[in-house]
Amino acid sequence: MILLLLVLGIKSCRDSARRDAFKNYVRDVAAIVQGSDSESKNLFAVLQRPGGQGQVQLQNAINGYESDATQLVDRAKGTSHPDEVSTAQRYFVEVLELRRDGIAHIAQQLRTALSGQGGQDAVGRVATQMQLFLASDVLYSQRFLPNLDRPLKKEGLLGQVAVPRTRFLPDLQWVRPITVARSLKGLGAATGPSGPIAPGLHGTALVGVTARPGGQQLSQSGATSITITAKLAFDVNVQNGGTNAERDVVVQLSIVGAGRPIVREQTIPSIAAG
Structure with missing residues (x-):
């Protein structure tokens, strides 16, 4: 009886330690x-109101966010975790790496975006990096959370601990170059090759995506089964819904799944109005 109680006591201690x-x-x-969400809030507050500070101050602010994002990645890598959440932990680190990389690329392009030389191209590249933030949000919700929830549920902790949600990209409009250009206009970034942005309606929209060589149409409302081959490619149909021709429209493809997301991009030289 004493031995049985001792064994039960040891098991209870181990269970308690594992749950802790x-x-x-x-x-x-x-x-x-929480730190990453704070970075998002500060970053987009600066991008939305750049006129409140000079170009040097804006650049320094973005550089500071890059340093903070790097520290968050290091903290995530050093986080102690049970073996049961190793897969979730790997995705968590990748989420923060995507956010760090996005901020770093924006910092690199910002100086050019704020200049008169090549500013339009740099604005497009800044908008492209917003896709990294979007990919991080998808990776967190579709890979990290499910791989964390399963072991928590097995331990009976799913309803007892507050699993955090996060969204770094506040609005999908930020992936559009015109949104970035308008945001930075107060500092002279919203310029085309020979002057300011033409008046009138601007805007492009994704009409559809087709996988080749199979010809499957990708759906926004559900999953699409695609056979992976060495010749896999995607045809992207983009429509210009504005009253002005759009040039250097950046199209980025992000494939999120097992391992690090695959990101590819190409630029459409021009799209006629309408």
């Missing part, structure tokens, strides 16, 4: 997510 490890991990993740 899960709780501590979720708590650490929540703290890092």
Whole structure:
């Protein structure tokens, strides 16, 4: 009887320690997510109101966010976690790496975007990097959370711990170069090759995506089964819904799944109005 009680006591202690490890991990993740969400808030506040500071101050602010994002990646990599959430942990680090890389690329392009030489191209590249933020949000919700929720549910902790949600990209409009250009207009970035943006309606829209060589149409409302081959490619149909011709329209493809997301981009030289 004494031996049985001793064994039960040891098992109870181990179970308690394991549950505490899960709780501590979720708590650490929540703290890092809070820091990342704060970065998003500060970054887009600066991008939305760049006129409140000079170009040097704006550049320094973005550089500071890049440094902070790098520190968050390091914190995530050093987070202690139970073996059961190793897959979730890997995705969590990738989420933060995507956000760090997006901020870093924006910082690199910002100086050119704010200049009169090549400013339009740089604005397009800044908008392209917003796709990294979008990919990080998808990776978090579709890969990290499910791989964390399953072991938490198995331990009976899913309803007992507050698993954080996060969204770094506040609005999908930020992936459009015209949105970035208008945001930075106060500092002289919203320029075309020979002057300011033409008046009138601007805007492009994604009409459809077709996988080749199979010819499958990708759906926005559900999954599409595609056979992976060495010749896999995608045809992207983009429509100009504005009253002005659009030039150097950047199209980026992000494939999120097992491992690091695959990101490819190409530029459409011009799209006629309408």
